[in-house]
Amino acid sequence: MKLRLPEERPTEPPTGYKIAHPVLSQDGARAGFTGVSLGGALPYGVLADASCVYGLRHRAPHRRCDCGFHCVHDRTVAEALLCTAEHRTAVLLEVSVLGRYLRFERGFRYARQRVRTATVGPCACGTVAAALADAGWGRPGWRALVPSCAGCLRGRTSLSLAGFARLAGEGLRVVAGSGALLPAGDLGPHSGPGGLGVPELTAEAALLQARLDWFQAQLARLGGHGGGAGPQV
Template sequence: MRLRLPEERPAKPPTGYKIAHPVLSHDGTRAAFTGVSLGGALPYGVLAEASCVYGLRHRPPHRRCDCGFHSVHDRAVAEALLCMAEHRAAVLLEVLVLGRYLRFERGFRSARQRVRTATVGPCGCGAAAVALADAGWGRPNWRALAPSCAGCLRGRTSLSLAAFARRAGDGLRVVAGPPAGPVSGGEPDLGVPELIAEAALLQARLDWLQSRLARLDRA
């Protein structure tokens, strides 16, 4: 006799969190997301239905398969994944878990999902992002995008956060997260020796610049 887990019938869809890479279609008319691990080759829209990544003919999420949209209960758990080098350019998604789903200790695996909010992290330089720009890689027919500040766009294909939301449609909200900063959240606490060392470094840099300018004047 096989025991069956109780079915949940919540009054409203559960909320989950995950990370993904924003992508833009080759013709620039559609915006979507692609996962960071399983199913990463299959971009999905704001409102999407899962299919088995192995091509099996069962309805996701199947108990004996890994198919379905994965998400976690805790926002902090999803944010922690953004610390990994390969995920630094990903965005944080808040999703509604729709349709049939399996609940696990840390999250869900669902048949459908709706992305409500995408939070874009800082640019690679540390400044707050104002756009999503060509990340230099992609999938067939899809160009991956990464957070970028105005100073780092450098003519790359890009979309403002609002423009990405419009192309994605279905009520998606795209917001910018805070710029990168010290872990403590404030200015580093420097003592007198550290400040003297900083001043010496700046003076050495100024001396080097003055010597270069003097050479240019003599040329």
């Protein structure tokens, strides 16, 4: 006799945790994530459906395949993955498990997900991140992004944390490593133009200042080699 586990019918979607790399489309119009292991070549949005990474024509997750989104039950287990060298620049995601899922001892394999919160770690210099900047690698059509402070941007393609949240859409919240909440939508009575609040405006101002400093340094360098002619911009 073949034993089967009881079918679950939760009243609310289960919550899971995973890590991923934030990515920005080549044209700068979309933001999303790419996994760190199986399926890492297939970037996904905040709200996404899984497909079989092996190209098999069955619905994910299939019991006899590894396909589907993966997450763990325990936040601390996912955070521990960020300690490894290859995952230091990844972000921690809190997701809602949607659709069909298979429950395992440590997590889920499932058909659909909504990323609710992305927690961004510190910049490589140790400073709290104010932006997500070009990591120097990516997938076809997508640039990978890494946490960066304003001082370490140095002209790289970047988005503020709030800017990434707005571009990704679907109500995504982005949290800096310090715990400062940077939501995508309206922040209430202290919101500025376009729904930006004090944390977002402060981060945007820091990024603008860092870019201005970088451009001024470049202009000064070019001016020193210009032979009397001013730099052309």
